[in-house]
Amino acid sequence: MTPSKESSPSAAHRTMTGFEIFVRSLIEEGVEVVFGYPGGAVIGIYDALHDISDIKHILTRHEQGAVHAAEGYAKASGKTGVALVTSGPGATNTITGIADAYMDSVPIVVFTGQVPLNLIGNDAFQEADIVGITRPITKHNYLVRNLGELTSTIKEAFYVASTGRPGPVLVDLPKDVLGGKTAFEYPKTISMRSYNPHVEGHLKQLEKAAALIARAKKPVFYVGGGTILANASDELRKIVKKTNIPVATTLHGLGAFPENDPLSMGMLGMHGTWFANTAVQHCDVLIAVGARFDDRVTGKPEAFAPNAKKIHIDIDPSAISKNVKCDVPIVGDVKNVLHKLLPMVAPCDTKDWLKDIRQWKAEHPLRYKNGEHIRMQHVIQQLGAITNGNAIIVSDVGQHQMWTAQFYTFMHPRTQITSGGLGTMGFSLPASVGAAFARTDVPIVSISGDGGIQMNIQEMATIVQYKLPVKIFILNNGYLGMVRQWQELFWKKRYSSVEMTGPNYVKLAEAYGMPGYSASRTEEVEGAIRRALDTPGPVLVEFKVVKEDNVYPMWPAGQTYNEMMDVPEDELSGVAGEDPISEELVTFSKG
Amino acid sequence: MSILTTTSVADAVSRTHTISILVENRFGAFVRVAGLFSAKGYNIDSISVGPTEDDSVSRMTIVTHGDDGIIEQITKQLNKLIDTLKVTDLTYEPLVERDLALIKVQTTPETRSEIMQIVEIFRAKIIDISPKTLTVEAVGSSEKVDAIIKMLKPFVIKEIARTGRVALKREYYGEVE
Ligand SMILES: Cc1ncc(C[n+]2csc(CCOP(=O)(O)OP(=O)(O)O)c2C)c(N)n1
Ligand SMILES: [Mg+2]
Numbered sequence: 001m002t003p004s005k006e007s008s009p010s011a012a013h014r015t016m017t018g019f020e021i022f023v024r025s026l027i028e029e030g031v032e033v034v035f036g037y038p039g040g041a042v043i044g045i046y047d048a049l050h051d052i053s054d055i056k057h058i059l060t061r062h063e064q065g066a067v068h069a070a071e072g073y074a075k076a077s078g079k080t081g082v083a084l085v086t087s088g089p090g091a092t093n094t095i096t097g098i099a100d101a102y103m104d105s106v107p108i109v110v111f112t113g114q115v116p117l118n119l120i121g122n123d124a125f126q127e128a129d130i131v132g133i134t135r136p137i138t139k140h141n142y143l144v145r146n147l148g149e150l151t152s153t154i155k156e157a158f159y160v161a162s163t164g165r166p167g168p169v170l171v172d173l174p175k176d177v178l179g180g181k182t183a184f185e186y187p188k189t190i191s192m193r194s195y196n197p198h199v200e201g202h203l204k205q206l207e208k209a210a211a212l213i214a215r216a217k218k219p220v221f222y223v224g225g226g227t228i229l230a231n232a233s234d235e236l237r238k239i240v241k242k243t244n245i246p247v248a249t250t251l252h253g254l255g256a257f258p259e260n261d262p263l264s265m266g267m268l269g270m271h272g273t274w275f276a277n278t279a280v281q282h283c284d285v286l287i288a289v290g291a292r293f294d295d296r297v298t299g300k301p302e303a304f305a306p307n308a309k310k311i312h313i314d315i316d317p318s319a320i321s322k323n324v325k326c327d328v329p330i331v332g333d334v335k336n337v338l339h340k341l342l343p344m345v346a347p348c349d350t351k352d353w354l355k356d357i358r359q360w361k362a363e364h365p366l367r368y369k370n371g372e373h374i375r376m377q378h379v380i381q382q383l384g385a386i387t388n389g390n391a392i393i394v395s396d397v398g399q400h401q402m403w404t405a406q407f408y409t410f411m412h413p414r415t416q417i418t419s420g421g422l423g424t425m426g427f428s429l430p431a432s433v434g435a436a437f438a439r440t441d442v443p444i445v446s447i448s449g450d451g452g453i454q455m456n457i458q459e460m461a462t463i464v465q466y467k468l469p470v471k472i473f474i475l476n477n478g479y480l481g482m483v484r485q486w487q488e489l490f491w492k493k494r495y496s497s498v499e500m501t502g503p504n505y506v507k508l509a510e511a512y513g514m515p516g517y518s519a520s521r522t523e524e525v526e527g528a529i530r531r532a533l534d535t536p537g538p539v540l541v542e543f544k545v546v547k548e549d550n551v552y553p554m555w556p557a558g559q560t561y562n563e564m565m566d567v568p569e570d571e572l573s574g575v576a577g578e579d580p581i582s583e584e585l586v587t588f589s590k591g
Numbered sequence: 592m593s594i595l596t597t598t599s600v601a602d603a604v605s606r607t608h609t610i611s612i613l614v615e616n617r618f619g620a621f622v623r624v625a626g627l628f629s630a631k632g633y634n635i636d637s638i639s640v641g642p643t644e645d646d647s648v649s650r651m652t653i654v655t656h657g658d659d660g661i662i663e664q665i666t667k668q669l670n671k672l673i674d675t676l677k678v679t680d681l682t683y684e685p686l687v688e689r690d691l692a693l694i695k696v697q698t699t700p701e702t703r704s705e706i707m708q709i710v711e712i713f714r715a716k717i718i719d720i721s722p723k724t725l726t727v728e729a730v731g732s733s734e735k736v737d738a739i740i741k742m743l744k745p746f747v748i749k750e751i752a753r754t755g756r757v758a759l760k761r762e763y764y765g766e767v768e
Contacts, residue, residue: 131619132622135619135622135623135626136626136627136630139673140673140674143618143619145618160673192673193676194614194615194673194674194675194676195673316671317667317670317671318664318667318668318670318671321660321663322664
């Protein structure tokens with residue numbers, strides 16, 4: 001049989017196996033790509049996929065990679081990502097990815113094979129209670145107990161994953177259930193009496209918010225990833241421009257508002273810009289938009305924006321007043337709420353306030369010293385200058401991630417992809433596989449440290465097999481840099497298990513079948529980046545960077561804004577630098 | 592972590608709350624609720640679960656304690672579960688509540704009549720008897736059940752099985768029983 005895109009009416013009621021029904025259901029959901037890995041419990045599904053041209057199946061090299069790829073796809077496209085794996089070890093290998101998607105509210109549906117129903121609980125070969133294991137890290141999960149409920153479960157799974165506060169949903173598929181036959185009919189509509197996300201902002205609350213904003217002298221927008229999830233960047237831009245209120249974004253909020261706009265202050269929080277944090281600390285009205293007052297943003301919650309009245313717009317009622325008490329909660333979809341709020345607000349008189357902020361930007365820009373040897377900051381800054389914000393930047397976890405957030409000028413939503421909540425090393429490479437299927441019009445740049453790249457390095461083979469134009473940047477400092485930084489600053493420089501070696505990355509690239517080269521001098525950086533972007537298909541670039549370098553500003557965990565440390569003066573005067581004479585001070589700002 | 596910081600958010604006095612939850616009567620719904628309490632570090636003083644007038648719905652009654660911030664989070668988190676139909680904090684509502692305990696007490700010919708007197712006073716029932724034990728069924732508010740257990744303790748209680756509190760909102764504002 002050769003299935004066609006539109007399920008023909010006759011096909012709609014024909015009896016099919018559960019395997020076929022499963023695949024047809026994905027087509028009904030508009031799924032174009034599935035990231036997965038086969039095995040005994042899902043072999044029937046793989047058989048059904050074999051004939052289907054409407055769905056691409058991408059074979060990753062590890063199930064964790066499949067889930068991160070589904071996340072990368074979801075984050076870059078705004079659609080729901082799909083992963084498919086077998087039972088037992090296939091299922092347990094997805095856990096880190098699922099937990100990651102849960103923390104970052106990424107809409108994905110993970111399908112796991114399961115042993116036959118009558119063997120569940122018997123310690124059967126490749127059995128794992130994946131529904132039990134993932135209960136606390138999924139938005140919801142299902143075990144399909146009979147074929148009759150397969151289509152409605154799939155429909156529900158996609159609906160739950162993508163609506164409200166999005167998140168991962170897992171569907172466990174016992175082999176024998178799908179082995180049965182029944183008529184295929186995909187439900188057209190869905191209604192769940194126990195799940196009705198609240199989308200509309202309450203008018204009274206909107207009025208209160210507008211009144212607070214009208215009286216504000218020093219307001220700040222605190223913009224989180226929820227704004228991007230809600231596709232509300234346009235609405236945000238409009239209300240920011242109308243009110244003249246400066247914007248600080250979280251790690252996941254980067255790109256929601258163009259960072260070259262004078263009202264942009266870049267990122268706030270533990271490694272946020274000095275000016276964003278200072279503005280938040282002095283503001284009188286804080287408008288949190290799709291953000292959750294995470295501890296990496298607030299530090300000690302009671303000391304966060306202490307003088308501000310707080311307005312909090314979020315789709316998740318449980319996010320409100322969870323960590324920091326909020327004065328005007330608005331539960332609703334960020335896009336819907338901002339759209340309604342726009343005509344209710346008037347331009348604020350923020351002239352003096354913006355002057356203060358300009359001064360803080362001038363006094364405390366992001367800074368580093370450029371010398372002969374490459375600083376990560378410089379690589380990122382160059383990448384920003386060359387791509388002009390027109391690229392998808394997929395960072396891993398560590399120092400390079402924070403410098404990417406600081407030194408790249410993000411211009412568009414869904415161009416910054418990273419693991420924030422869980423902070424999963426090894427995220428970048430597989431996530432960029434997913435992003436490559438979401439966007440083919442802009443370069444996909446995967447940025448990893450030498451630590452993180454080795455955690456899912458096997459996905460280089462996936463990238464080569466599918467000829468994905470992923471530009472793999474490895475920022476190699478020979479250390480688990482972020483941990484080393486903490487050991488340096490807070491543990492008396494006792495470096496314990498942070499120095500690490502890796503393979504010869506250039507040879508490794510060649511071994512996997514992609515071009516690769518390295519750069520070790522600052523003057524080579526621009527050329528290396530351009531060459532990578534000009535190379536069609538995948539390419540690996542290793543930047544051998546300064547080994548010991550610290551991310552500033554920073555405040556120690558659990559501390560407050562008052563403990564914020566900027567780059568030490570001795571480092572700027574060249575004492576700590578490698579070659580003080582030839583080093584040049586670089587300053588960088590946002591807005 | 593968050594439950595620790597909520598103390599700074601609201602009134603930090605810890606109180607006992609009775610929370611009634613209606614959930615879809617689906618595979619695993621109970622575990623989701625119980626799992627939420629353990630994952631978030633909330634307390635469960637008692638939990639009871641059973642069917643309702645509607646086959647497709649189960650009711651759980653949870654007695655918990657915490658300050659206002661924690662209780663607010665508990666109700667929000669319970670509402671967030673996909674299977675949850677309704678969460679009611681009955682603490683500030685007029686309610687009818689019952690707790691049931693089966694209490695197996697050691698007896699001797701000398702103590703038996705004294706125990707039976709206590710049972711009488713609490714309007715409890717003796718539902719099983721053997722030469723060396725009596726099993727008492729006590730029904731009432733949790734406080735009443737606590738009280739009879741306290742009174743029986745000196746006679747040596749061998750076993751207790753207790754349902755935990757079940758409660759409904761009161762419709763009529765006077766005591767019927
Ligand atoms: C899976 C995982 N294990 C451990 C950590 C803890 N951790 C956070 S950053 C970091 C160092 C990362 O080193 P590298 O990838 O080289 O990046 P760098 O900081 O040097 O830029 C580690 C070990 C983590 N975030 N994720
Ligand atoms: Mg490193």
